[in-house]
Every structure is written in structure tokens, then in C-alpha cells.
Amino acid sequence: MSSQSITTDSSARQPSLLDATCENFVYDVAEIAPTMATELGLVGHDGELQDFSPDYWDAIADRIRDLIADVDALNDGTDESDDEDDFDEVDHVTAAIIRDRLGLQLEIHHQGEYLRLLNNIESPVQTIRDCFSLMNPDNIDAIESRLSKVPQSLQGYRESLAEAASQGNVAAHRQIDAVVSQCEELADEGSLLEDLGLEHDAAAVAGAKEAFAEMADWLSTELSPLAPHDDAFGRERYAMFSEYYIGHKVDLDEAYEWGLDRLREIVAKQKELTRLLYDDDCPIRVAYRRLNEEPRYLLKGTDELQAWMEKMSKRTIAELDGSQFTIPDEIKVLECRIDPAGSGGIFYTPPADDFSRPGTMWWSVPKGQEVFHTWQELSTVFHEGVPGHHLQLGITLTERDNLNLWRRAVNWNSGHGEGWALYAEQLMDEFGHLQDPGCQMGMLDSQRLRAARVVLDIGVHLGKKVPEGTGIWDASYAKAFLRDNTAMDEVNLSFELDRYLGLAGQAPSYALGQRAWENLRDDALAEGQTLVGFHDRALKLGSMPMDLLRNEVLNS
Template identity: 30%
Template sequence: MIRFFTTIGGFLLGSLLITLLLIFALNPSFLAKQVLSYGAKSFGVPSTNKVDKFLDQTIIDGAIDSPLALTYLGLDSLNFLTGHKSKLGDYSLEKSESDYEENLKQLNYLSRFNQNDMPEGNYNLQIKRFSLDNDIRGYESFRYHSSPVTQFFGAHLSLVEFLTDQHKVNNERDIQFYFDRINEVPRVIDEIIGFLDKRAESGIYSPEFVYIKAMGQIDTLSTGRIEEHPLYETLEKKIDEINLSKNKRENYLGDTKDLIREVFIPAYRRLFNTLESQSKNAREMVGVWGLPNGNDYYKHRLRIYTTTDYSADEIHNIGLKMVSEIQNEIRSILESEGYDISRPLPELYEVLNSEERFYYEDSDEGREQILADYTKIQNEAMKKMPDYFNELPKSEVIVKRVPVYSEQSAAGGYYQSPALDGSRPGVFYANLYDIRATKKFGMPALSFHEAIPGHHFQNALNIENSTQTLWKKFGYGTSAYGEGWALYAERLAIEIGLVEDPYELIGSLQSELFRAVRLVIDTGMHSKEWTRERAIDYMIKNVGSEESEAISEVERYIVWPGQACAYMIGRIKIMELREKARNELGDDFDIKDFHSAVLMNGSLPLTVLESVIEDYIAESKT
């Protein structure tokens, strides 16, 4: 017996230490899960029933298995157990197969329970089953219908964005981790190529423009001067912030050049060659109706994104009705401003679009002014928020330009959530590629949507919410809820007086019209066999979009079927629920409490959100 173990207590303590050392040596991920489970107590309230405990554990297991998630959530302190700072994600076919098997196991376990087993007001079981059903059906029936590489999203873009925006460099070890992750890029790219090859074997290809534009993005990231590569420029800036010696700085930057040239670029050229080869078999139709079992696939996507059972025809007709109503509102304002509304609306849009007072100078200075003006809009909006919300985000939101290498095909704006630990603010990315697509009178609506009180309130408040379980906060997300809230936020901004200028009101209405038109175009292309050109023409004539914006948006809907329908369907439901609460509560209705009910219960399918508001109404009556 070792002398240390001289007492029973010492023996037990020594045995415990040896056990922990063995666990650490043989299964560090197990210990990491225990550490994260303990730390997760600060992220949400402890689970009190079997279902919630099980769901919380799925979040912990999923995070530990995802190097990207651990970094994104700001959990780099676990790196000594996980080694995640040196890794990228698993994009292999085997991983998708194991995820499918895990989903089946989870659904089988949850089948032991029913909603009556859950505490009152707890809908987690219902939400998780809805999500699992969708994931399992998608794998079994439509595994290769979506492409992992498009002009709008894909690992070829997200890998670079992750390394430039998420990977922290606080010391020299972090630089080495950065290099390790660049060395992981070829593996990821080869896994993506493996999926694309399987997709091709199934006879499924993307439209030709998808290949052409994605290849253009890959070309940008794999040609040109190394010193201008985003991976080089980003590390150069981060190195300068940690004050290394000149020799170390030059050595690290030299190593970066070598990695980009010898590791990153060859991998991206392989992906380019794969896309170029497959583009020869590009499909002619842009809608998914032409894919195997395409109509069922589109119905499945609509269910995922709208969280309803609306048919494509029903959504198409809702869109047509709203387009007409909103256009009449716009005509009314134009008439009050002295425009001749006997002219067709497209002509009036052209008049507005030709007025130089609504544009910025096409220069670096003009683009900087756009970012400054967006920041001003956010600051002014924030001043009014305490009058309409019980909870306000602790995290700030900043405005940044969409990365140059992806802006040509990116959306007009998008939002990135703050880090879990508060180390990174929320970011509203504004697309400045075509400066004519940024009209001054349209900027407030986009800012309200992406930042305050839109996505930033929804996401930051959820991250900071200490009243929900871990899974309730992070386990489920849906565009119907998230985008529905952001579009509702645009309308709220009008109602509370943040939009008073008549042209800015036109801009807000055009934003709503934009989402109503999406209902028509998305269902038109994917269900009614519209062509890309017809969809672009419809958007230009009905919204007044610049051609570049219309092309970018329509091509987004082509590669992301169903998602564009979530915005207005979600907005409609939130507005309906607010009106219901106002009618039933009368003088007792408090918009702050309504917003708390909507925002402080996590992301929800619309059917569940309806139940949450019914509970809020009942509680407010007592």
C-alpha cells in the first residue's frame, strides 16, 4: 500500500483521485461533459423532471461533440479536456448517419412520455418531438435534396467566417490553434466533396447559377495575393493586438502564408474542380418540384420553416392578398407626397429609385457613413425600448460590413448572436456590395429587423435568460418564430413612433411588402413551376427592388426552399396573438408583459407560441 493511504479517508480520497486521472486519461470528453454539466447551471435553471434532464443532456453532449459550438459559445476554458480549439467540425457522411441513429434513439426514449406527464406550461416534449420528426423524415426521404455548397451558404464560406470572426487570438498558443484549424480545412473540404459525389450519384444537382456563383466565391478565396487573403489579414490584425516581437510576428505571418498556399488553397481548388465537373449536369428547373418526390419535399420544408400545415396554395394566396393591401398603403403615402398615383406602381418605384437624395456616395467614405447611420438608428431605437419591454439585453449590438469575399451573393443584412460569456457582442452585418441597393429610407426597417428590437432582442435575451432550462434556451430554433419576431419588430417600430418620415414609412412598408412577395415567389417557384426570371421580374415590379437585390434574393429562395415563407407567417401569428390578448384583457393588457411572454420562453413553433400566449392571458386575468 502506498504510504499516502494511511487512513480510510486517505484511501478513499486517493482512490477518487486515481479514478479521476483514469477518466481524464482514457475518456476526457466524459469529464468535459461533467464539467460543462456543472457549469451549465449558470446558463439556465436546473431541470426538475426526466424529460427536461434528458433534453439538457442532449445539449451538453452536442456541444462537447462540436468544436465550432464550443468556440461559438465562448467555452474555450474547456479546451484542456476537449482540444476543440485545434479542431473544426465533422461534415462526413458517417456523422450524418450517426446523428440520424441518435435521433431515432431520442425519439424512442421520449415516446415513453406524453404531454400530460409534463408540468403545466412546459411544452418541451412537444417541441422536441416536432423537431425530431422533421429531422428523421428529412434524412430518410430527402437526404441529398439540399446541397452543402451554394452561393448563399456552405462550409466554403462558413469555415473562413468562423476562423476570421470566432477564433480568438489572445496569445501565441491561440496562433498555433489557428494554424491547427487551417490544417483541418482539407479534411472538411474532402468530406463536403464526398457528400456532393453521393448527391450526384443520386441524380440530384443544383441549378447552373449555383455552381457558377459558388465557384466564383471559391476562386476569390483561392487566388490572388496571399497578403490580401482574409485568413492572413485577420491573423495579422490579431497578432498586432498581442504585441509580439518583430521576429515572432514575421515568423508567424510567414507560416500563415505557407499554410494558405500549401494547405488551404489546394483543398479549395479540389472543391472548385468538383463543382465545375458537376455543373455540366446542372438541372434546368429552379424549383424543387422537379426533384425526386419534390412536392413532398417542399411540403416538408414548409412544415419545418413555418411550423404550420399550410399548403403551398394557401401560402401563395395569403401572399397575393397582402401584396395588394400593402401596395395600396404605399400608394396612399405617395399621393400625399404629391406623386401621380395614376401611374403604375413600378414606374413610381423607378422615380423614387432615381432620386439621388436617397443614396450614399459610392466610395469607402459613403460606406463608412452607412455603418455610422445604422449605429445612430440603433441608438435612437434603444432609448424607447424601456417603455415597451420589461427585459433589455445586457449585450450590445454593433454594425459591421458583410465580408467582401461573400457580399456579392449575401443577403442585404443579417445578424450574429453575442457570445454566451458576453465576450463578443451581437453583430448586425450590412451588405454594402451594391451601394445603390442601400436606400436611406429603407435603412430603419432593416435595422429594426436585424438589431433593435428585432433579432438582437430575441437572441440576446434568450442567451441571457436565467429562468429557462438549458435545452429550452438552446435546443430548438425556427425561422417562423425568429424571423416572425424580427418582422413584428419592424411594425412595432412604426407603432411606437420610430418611423415618422413618410419616405421611411414607405421603406418600412416596402420591407413588409418584400416579405409578402416572398410568399408568392417561394411557392411560385417551388410549387407552381415559376422560372427564375419570372420570380425576379415579379420582385422588381412589386417591391421596387434593384435588379441586383432581386437576383440575390430570388436565388436565395431557390437554394433555401420554404424559409422565405417563415417571416410573414410568423409575423401574422404574433400580431394575431397580440390582438387576442388585447381584446381579452382590455385595460389590463400591458404590452411589456406580452413581449415578455413572447420573448422569454425560448424559440417556439407557432402552435406552441399560441398556447404560451393563452396561458399568459389566463394568468393575467387572475
């Protein structure tokens, strides 16, 4: 299958029946899940909030089934003697992505995983909390309306968790404790809900805060006593999530061994760098400490951090545009903000589909953290910004003439997306933007963390023997292993560990996705493609499992 028609004459392609079907699907799901509409910048839903009840999850699944049935019906009606309603090359790719991605989503629903969904980073409490940061702060009526629906939303969520618990499916204690803390922060004085533009004592604010307090109490008293202490998902559950996040079935035992080999390779490079930096054989962790003490890498306070993020983003966009990538005008601005949630994560939110809201890099600084080190964080700016997620997702959004709304703004495969962002960090070293040895150490620290996550994630959830062979992976060993393999501070490290243990299969998608991107790049160059041409072509196709992307990019 060729992607030639996708990349050469975009104006010649008219939207197909499948494109219209996908667009209708997005608008229907936006009615069911208003927070998704906010993420996409679709108007008319900002005052609404889904309730996360069993009926909500069933409604999403029913609409997915209808879409897959429509795809099959349209495909059955397509043959070579048919008329203009035939699937073209873009449609065939769209249909393959839908069957793969949404088929797996239905399987996850069938297994009851959405009913039990609770973790510290990607479950309903965080969805409710974070959706307000993407809303127009001038639309006070919509903010007030959505806030007023928080109690109903959390009540529906409790119904789902209770139904899952009745079947013996409850998240681990660690995840419940983390979400209880998040709910308590949202209920306490100084809650970020007080900074949305309404008066602190407004009824909607008070009602939402009280609802989060009730949620924390319910989780503590009703759900926590039913929760297991074992964090492991087990091989069968893990394999399902691994395929969903990575985009294809993975030999988990091979991936585990590859992660260990990759770690050894990175550590060897870091040891070489320590000798270059300090002309001695100091341990890597000592080199981290010395780098942290160097004034040239030091930022104090979130104002300095935000200004530095903006400066580096602007510089990178200017330097890469036209030389290494073709950067559309619509995404030459990247907003950099401090996330009020203070969870410890660093993340990116894409522009609205019409670019009325810019792409944004968020730094969620934990309370009390006032010092930041640029040697360690520069690669993160590349990962979240350009040439990472901002370039990747921004280019896809500009492909309005070729990709329907679902493909350009909704569909997301972590192996493709996070793999690209980690690949982008490595690219910046290859492009010569990390000539400073300290920043090279930071990039290798980032690469080392992602390799360690492959080993940790598979090791814990599959109950494998630890590398030393003296015991079985558990949370205690995992924390020590993580501490040994990152320069991350303790607050962020604890958050990240909870994330891996509660979002099984996602963390390895970064390094394994990067491996897939590097293999695809090498094969594309071997058949005569240029690096700039390969990147432009691949990114214009949007997110998809890497096996599908390989079919589109090679031999065309």
C-alpha cells in the same frame, strides 16, 4: 398548459432531468459539429472543424435519435404519483418542441437532403467560411488549427455530394454556379482567409485556399454535369421544408393566394404615400428613384454605413427600453460590423451563451457598392437589431434559470424567429418611429418584398401558373417579379433570388410567421393582456412553432 410558472418566479425552478439531458445533447453535438460550439461560445472546439461527410450527418442523426428516445423514456417514467423527477410545465413544452423540430430534422436526414445540401447561403461552404468571423481574433493557434482542417472538411463534403449524386440527387446548376464563385473568391488573392491574423503565405492559409480552389474545380467538372437546370423542388419536397421552416403544415395554395392579396394591399398603401411624398401620382418605382436622390437619406461608403447602423441601434434601444419592452442589461449593446464575405446578405449573430461575445448585426456589402439609402434600410436595422432578432434572441439567452441550453441557444424555428423580426418592423411603425414618409415607404418596401417571396417561392417550387395566368413560374419570371416588387439593387436582387431557389420553403416563413404573430397578439389583447406583457411573456419562452407558443401564451 400554462406558462405561469415560467414567467413569475424564475428562482423557484431547479434544472430537471430533461434539462440535463438537453444540455448533454448540446455538448455532444458540439463535439461532432465544432462550428456550432463557436456560434454558442462554448470553449474548447475552436481549433476543430467537422468534415461534412456522410458519417458526420449520420452521427448528428444518431445523437438526435438518442435524445428523442431519452425524452420518451423520461416522459414514460413520469406520472402524478412520481417524485421530483416528474416533468413540470417547462419540461412538457421542451419535450413537445424536441419531438416536433428534431423529428422533422430526422425526416430531412432520412430523405438524404443533408447529403445533397448545396446553396448560396446555408450549406457547408458558407458554414466553413463564416465560422472564422465569430472566432476570437487573438486566438491565432485555434484559427490556424481550424484553417488546417479545411481541406479535410471539403473532402468530406465532396463525399456527401457524390453519394447524393449517385442516387440522382444534385442541386440545380444555379446553386452550383453560385458556390463555385464563392469558392473561387476564397481561393483567390485577397481572400478573406488572408485577413484572419496569420501571414498571407502561412501554410494553413495557403492550404485552405488551395482546398477551396480544388472544391471549385470539382463542383465545375464533376458535379455540374449531373445537375438539373430546373430550380423547382416539387410539391412533396417543398411541403417537407415548408413545415420545417414555418413550424407547421401550411395550405400552400391558400398561402399563395394570401400572398397575392397582401401584395395588393401593400401596393395600395405605397401609392398613397407617393402622393403624400411628391403631391403627384408618380409610379412607385419613380418614387424610389426620387428618394434615392434625396441627400438626407444618402450614405457613402461602409464607414458611414457602419456608423449609421450603430447610431440607430443605440437610439432605438434607449427609446424602447422601459416603454415598449423590458430590455435586459446584457443586451443593451449591439455590435454593428461589415461582413468581409461581401455576399449581399444582412444578418444577425446572437451573443455567446455567457455574453462574452456581443450580439452582432452584419452587413455583407457586395464589392463595388458604395452608396446606401437610409429610407430603405432603417427597417432592416429594426429587423436585425431591436426590437427584432437582437431583442428576441437576447431575451431568450437571459432566461438561464428557466430554459436549458438547447432551448435558449440552439433551437430555432424560422417562422417564429423571422416572423417576429418582420413583425418588429411593423411594430416600429405602430410605435411612431417611422413618421418620416420616406422611411414608411422603406418599411412598406420590406413588407412588400416578404409578401412577394411567399408568392414567388411557392409559385416556382410548385410550378404554379403565374398571376396573369399566361404561363408557369420559372426563374426568369421570378426575377422580373422580384424586380417589380422591391427597391433592392440588382446585385442584391440576384443573390436573393438564388437564395429563394436554393433554400425552398424558408422565404415564406417571414410573412407567414408575421401573420401568426399578429393573430396571436390580437388574441392575447382580446383576453386582457397588455401589449408589453404579451411581448415579454412570449419572448421569454424562446423559439418554438407558433402553435405551441399559442398554447403557452393564451388562456393562462
